Amino acid sequence: MSEDDSTSLVTENSNVGGNIVQIGIVRGDVSLATDSPTTVVPRQLPADVALFTGRVDDMGRLEGFLQDIAGADTSALVISAIAGTAGVGKTALALHWAHRVRKEFPDGDLYINLRGYDPEPPVTSEEALSHFLRALGTPASDIPPSVAEKSALYRSLLASRKILVVLDNASSEDQVRPLLPGNAGCVVVVTSRNALAGLVSRDGARRITLDLLSTAEAVTLLREVLRVVHEDADDTILAELAALCSHLPLALRIAGEIVAFRPQRPIAALVAELADVRERLRVLSSPEDKTVAVRAVFSWSYKTLSDETALLFRRLGLHVTPDFGGPVAAALAGISVPDAQTGLEELARAHLVEEPTPGRFRFHDLLRAYATEMAHADDSAEDTTDAVKRMLAFYRNGAEEAAATTPHQPHEPPKLAPDAAALISFTDAREAQSWCESERANLIAALQLAKSLTDEAAWRIPVALRGFFGNTLPRNEFLEVAEGALVVAGALADSHAHAWSHQILADVYHGYREFKKAAHLYDQAALRWQALDDLRGHAMSTYCCGVAAWNMGNLRVAEEQWQTALQLWQSVEDASGVAIAHHALAYYYWLQEKPDQALEHHEAAEALAAAHVRYDDFLPQRLPRSVVGDTDERISYLLESLKTHQQSKNRLAEAWALWDLANADTFKATPYLEKAVEIFADLDGDMHRKAQKMLDDRRCGIRRSDDTTVLPVQAAVSRPPETSAHDLTPPAPSADGGLRFLLVAGPCAFSLLLWVLDFRVAAGLGLLVTALILWALIRRHR
Numbered sequence: 001m002s003e004d005d006s007t008s009l010v011t012e013n014s015n016v017g018g019n020i021v022q023i024g025i026v027r028g029d030v031s032l033a034t035d036s037p038t039t040v041v042p043r044q045l046p047a048d049v050a051l052f053t054g055r056v057d058d059m060g061r062l063e064g065f066l067q068d069i070a071g072a073d074t075s076a077l078v079i080s081a082i083a084g085t086a087g088v089g090k091t092a093l094a095l096h097w098a099h100r101v102r103k104e105f106p107d108g109d110l111y112i113n114l115r116g117y118d119p120e121p122p123v124t125s126e127e128a129l130s131h132f133l134r135a136l137g138t139p140a141s142d143i144p145p146s147v148a149e150k151s152a153l154y155r156s157l158l159a160s161r162k163i164l165v166v167l168d169n170a171s172s173e174d175q176v177r178p179l180l181p182g183n184a185g186c187v188v189v190v191t192s193r194n195a196l197a198g199l200v201s202r203d204g205a206r207r208i209t210l211d212l213l214s215t216a217e218a219v220t221l222l223r224e225v226l227r228v229v230h231e232d233a234d235d236t237i238l239a240e241l242a243a244l245c246s247h248l249p250l251a252l253r254i255a256g257e258i259v260a261f262r263p264q265r266p267i268a269a270l271v272a273e274l275a276d277v278r279e280r281l282r283v284l285s286s287p288e289d290k291t292v293a294v295r296a297v298f299s300w301s302y303k304t305l306s307d308e309t310a311l312l313f314r315r316l317g318l319h320v321t322p323d324f325g326g327p328v329a330a331a332l333a334g335i336s337v338p339d340a341q342t343g344l345e346e347l348a349r350a351h352l353v354e355e356p357t358p359g360r361f362r363f364h365d366l367l368r369a370y371a372t373e374m375a376h377a378d379d380s381a382e383d384t385t386d387a388v389k390r391m392l393a394f395y396r397n398g399a400e401e402a403a404a405t406t407p408h409q410p411h412e413p414p415k416l417a418p419d420a421a422a423l424i425s426f427t428d429a430r431e432a433q434s435w436c437e438s439e440r441a442n443l444i445a446a447l448q449l450a451k452s453l454t455d456e457a458a459w460r461i462p463v464a465l466r467g468f469f470g471n472t473l474p475r476n477e478f479l480e481v482a483e484g485a486l487v488v489a490g491a492l493a494d495s496h497a498h499a500w501s502h503q504i505l506a507d508v509y510h511g512y513r514e515f516k517k518a519a520h521l522y523d524q525a526a527l528r529w530q531a532l533d534d535l536r537g538h539a540m541s542t543y544c545c546g547v548a549a550w551n552m553g554n555l556r557v558a559e560e561q562w563q564t565a566l567q568l569w570q571s572v573e574d575a576s577g578v579a580i581a582h583h584a585l586a587y588y589y590w591l592q593e594k595p596d597q598a599l600e601h602h603e604a605a606e607a608l609a610a611a612h613v614r615y616d617d618f619l620p621q622r623l624p625r626s627v628v629g630d631t632d633e634r635i636s637y638l639l640e641s642l643k644t645h646q647q648s649k650n651r652l653a654e655a656w657a658l659w660d661l662a663n664a665d666t667f668k669a670t671p672y673l674e675k676a677v678e679i680f681a682d683l684d685g686d687m688h689r690k691a692q693k694m695l696d697d698r699r700c701g702i703r704r705s706d707d708t709t710v711l712p713v714q715a716a717v718s719r720p721p722e723t724s725a726h727d728l729t730p731p732a733p734s735a736d737g738g739l740r741f742l743l744v745a746g747p748c749a750f751s752l753l754l755w756v757l758d759f760r761v762a763a764g765l766g767l768l769v770t771a772l773i774l775w776a777l778i779r780r781h782r
Contacts, residue, residue, distance in 0.1 A: 040137035044111040045166065048099040049092040051224040054217030058082075061208055062097045066104070066187070081199055082191050084210030085351040085367070086117065086297045087250030090191040091168050093210065098166055098189060105187070107161035110135060116171025117193050117300040125178040128167075129154055132179070147178055155182035162186065171304070173198035193301055195349045212364060218242035218252055225256030230267060237267050244274040245284070246364040251294050254284050277369050284366070298370045301350055308335075312343040313352060314378060315387050317371025320445035322363040327424055328442070329361070331394040332387045360438070389455070395446040396457040398424045398439065399464035402432035413463060413500060433649070436468050444477070451484040459485035459497045462504050470511050471651045475684045482508045499528035503541055510548055511652060512684055519548035539568035539577055546584065559588045579608035635665050655679035659691060670698055 065080050082090050102109060110132050114123045129150040133143050136157045144150055162185040170176050170192040176199065180188060190196070199205035213221065219238045226233055245251035255274070259267055274280050285293035305313060315332040316324065330340035344361055347353040353361045363371065375384055406429050426432040436443070443461060450458035462469060462485045469478050482505040489497035506521030522545035529537035546561030562584045569577030582605035589598035638661045645654040658676035662669040673695040680688035 040108075040135070041106075042108040042110055042135040042163075044135060045098055045102065045109050045164075046095060046111060049096050051221065052092060052096045053221045053224055054213055055089070055093055055096075055210075058093055058208060058210065059097060059100075062093075063101075065206070066101055080189065081196055081205050081207040082189070082210060083195055083207055083351065084193070085212075085248075085354075085364070086193055086301050087248050087294060088210045088212065089249040090193075090210055092249065094166060094168065094189045094191050098164060101187075102164065105162050105164040107163045107185075109164040109166070111166040111168065113168045114170045114175055116169045116175065117297075117304065118169065119296070119300065122171050122175065125175055126150065128175075128179055132165075133157070151178040154179070158186050159183045160185070165189070167191070170194070170196070172196070173202075177203075193351050195351070197349065212247040213242075213249060213252070215239055215242060215247065218245070218247045221249065221252050222256050225253060226259055226267075230259065230263070233267060237271065241267060241271050241274070244271060244280065244365075246366045248294075248364065248366055250297060251284050251366060254294065258283070277365070280366065280369050281373060294366055295370060295373075298367060301352055302370075302374065305346070305350065305352075308339075309343045309346045311379075312340065313347060313371055314375040316353070316363070317368060317373070317375045318384060318387050319391065319442075320449055321442050322365065322368050323360065323441065324362070325360055325438075328391060328394050331390045334387070334390060388449070388453070392446055392450050392453075392455050392457040394424065395439070395443055396460050396464075398435060399443065399461040401425055402436055402468075403464040405429040405432040413460065413496060433468075436465060437472075440472060444473075444481070447481055447484060451488055454488055454491045456488070456492060456494070456497065458488035459501050459504075463500050466504055466507055467650075470507070471649065471683075474682060475508075475512055475686075478508050478511075479505075495528060495532055496534075499525050499532065499534070499537055499541075502528065503537075503544075506541075506544065506548075510544070510551075512686075513551070515548045515551040519545055519552070522548060535568050535572045536574055536577070539565045539572075539574070539581075542568065543577070543581060543584070550588075555588065555591075559585065562588070575608050579605050582608070635661065638664060651679050652683050655683065655687070659687070662691075662694070670695065673698065 062080065082094055084090050098109065112123065112128050112131055114128060116122050126147045129147065130143055132154055133150060134140065136154075138153070138157070144153060158181040160183070163181070165179070165181065165186060165188040167176055167179055167188060167190040170190050171194060173196055176190055176192075176196070180203075190199075195207070195209075196205070200207055219235055219242055222238045222242060223233065241255055242252060245255050255270060259265070259270055270283075273283055281295045285295060302310065302313065312329060312333045312335075316329060318332060319328065326341045326344060327337055329344060330337045333340060333343070335343075344353065344355075348355050348361070352367060353363055355361050379387075401424060405426050424435075426435065443465070447458055447461055450456075450461070462481050469481060473481065482501070486498075486501040486505055489501040502521050502525035506518045506525060509515075509521065510518035522541050526538055526541035526545060529535075529541055542561050543565035546558040546565065549555075549561060550558035562581050566578060566581035566585065569581055582601040586598050586601035586605060589595075589601060638657055642654060642657040642661065645651075645657055655676045658672045658679070662672040662676065665672070673691055677688060677691045677695055680691050
């Protein structure tokens with residue numbers, strides 16, 4: 001390398017998790033040599049960090065950069081920037097690595113805390129240069145006045161020397177650039193909470209962004225801190241303590257010191273205290289040293305934000321979970337989505353939020369607690385309440401817009417006009433489905449908050465997304481959502497909300513085949529619709545009540561309910577409802593061996609399907625004789641049903657179709673049961689246990705007598721994720737086992753009697769009839 005070549009390794013402090021390293025070429029003026037003494041060997045590194053643990057990969061990357069420098073024949077300056085959130089251990093990593101490589105720099109090491117994020121004012125570049133020049137042996141009288149002259153002299157003094165320079169806690173690129181050496185023999189380490197993007201784009205820096213510690217690393221750090229007082233601490237309780245500290249090294253050290261200071265106090269006591277998120281920041285503070293209090297460390301980053309971004313940061317603390325997107329951030333702050341996106345990018349650069357995937361942001365728990373604390377401290381109660389209402393309106397509006405992309409709803413409540421900041425729309429059902437899936441946890445958390453605030457979102461969101469929740473939520477969670485909607489509807493004294501909440505709760509019970517409860521709730525909903533003179537709602541609940549009756553074997557009651565529903569839908573000219581009712585009645589009359597009436601209703605349903613394509617998913621292409629006919633036809637029909645539900649991502653209906661197939665096709669039952677067990681495990685604990693028991697029995701060669709439980713035929717309805725959770729198609733009635741027994745045993749017993757009475761020919765004919773009946777039953781079963 002030439003004497004003018006300069007290489008430096010720089011490490012930044014910032015607020016992101018993970019490691020960033022930057023390499024680039026820095027070209028600057030080289031000053032003329034001076035007469036200043038150059039024999040001084042400064043050794044300014046602070047002491048190495050005690051009990052340093054983890055960061056193996058990060059240390060390896062830094063070691064790799066140093067090796068790259070040693071083997072490079074270039075004049076390029078190598079810059080490495082260590083970034084990360086407050087308290088993540090940027091300085092600790094930089095100093096620990098610097099001490100490990102210190103021997104590689106025989107001409108000394110320079111260190112300065114630039115106080116970019118500190119209660120004291122930041123150190124200016126001019127002040128830092130004066131500090132370094134004095135450390136390098138330059139008399140105060142020889143230090144030039146301007147920053148440019150100081151920087152040129154600084155580069156000249158380092159031009160022929162190998163010196164390690166650590167610039168800790170930098171605030172900006174402008175603060176750092178005058179302090180960069182000009183030769184390849186030097187290495188500079190810069191830490192910053194700011195991403196220092198300019199060093200990446202302009203100076204070609206490589207960035208290492210420090211993430212929070214892993215659970216294993218966090219437990220190891222705690223164990224090191226507690227080694228003397230709690231040497232045998234259980235890993236489980238330490239992992240729980242680490243989680244409450246968000247795996248943040250600063251918080252972990254403070255928590256460890258709290259336990260070590262009071263060794264007689266069990267670790268579980270501190271865990272219980274930290275479990276209250278409102279007290280967490282207070283507990284994780286050091287009364288003796290405010291510079292290491294978690295709250296104080298966060299405040300130094302917060303104070304550097306613009307007013308608009310600080311407001312956004314506070315409002316994000318009011319969000320229902322630590323994970324959020326740009327549109328809901330805009331709703332919380334009452335600003336446009338582009339403005340919210342700009343603010344989120346500033347927060348990400350300051351490492352006050354992370355962006356794990358494009359467009360999705362998150363807090364770690366301690367930063368979220370700090371944001372919430374600042375919201376209640378700096379904003380009025382009215383402002384925070386309005387922000388929360390806009391957030392709930394955003395999720396309510398999103399749910400209703402998602403439901404609107406799927407035109408398969410027999411009846412929907414009118415949408416409310418949301419605040420302009422809470423608007424959201426979707427281009428198609430696929431985009432809406434994707435939004436529902438990404439926001440599922442937020443939707444559930446929003447429902448819980450809405451219930452506590454008696455906000456109408458608590459019933460409107462479940463109504464809009466009843467199909468989606470039925471396909472994705474475990475039974476107990478879906479039941480809790482529906483019951484919460486009913487509670488809020490009662491508190492609001494809203495008759496429409498009450499009717500809808502009864503309908504949704506009935507849908508939940510019906511979806512999990514608790515038909516008696518469902519029928520009662522459908523009946524209650526129908527009475528409320530009738531009182532409101534809402535004919536569409538009355539028709540919907542009446543029809544569903546008929547389906548529940550059918551599932552309980554009350555076929556005549558089902559027919560009466562469907563006739564009533566048909567008349568109600570006809571009175572309001574609801575083509576979809578009329579088609580659904582005709583379809584159900586066609587089933588009923590077909591099974592009652594009334595083909596003329598069955599055909600009449602079937603043709604009416606088919607005609608509506610042709611005229612109203614949007615309702616095709618409610619109608620079969622043909623009457624499924626297989627529900628009461630040949631087993632092969634039934635299996636074929638169920639396979640069609642399975643394919644339909646898989647295509648529409650209706651997981652609950654898919655599981656039931658697999659269960660039906662396992663009961664219908666005994667030779668291929670095992671793979672059907674295996675898949676059904678997998679789906680029921682997510683959605684229905686009772687059915688999961690039942691399917692698992694049946695699967696285990698089959699694997700052991702046992703065929704249970706009750707495996708032939710007849711379930712609703714799902715194939716006739718292809719319900720998208722947003723449609724009603726109840727099955728709009730009635731099932732086939734169960735073949736009665738007792739009747740089968742009588743069909744065989746009766747003729748057999750009569751033939752034996754004839755034989756005893758010596759009527760041999762008649763007895764022989766009777767036995768032949770018995771054999772034919774038995775053969776027919778066996779063939780049908782197969």
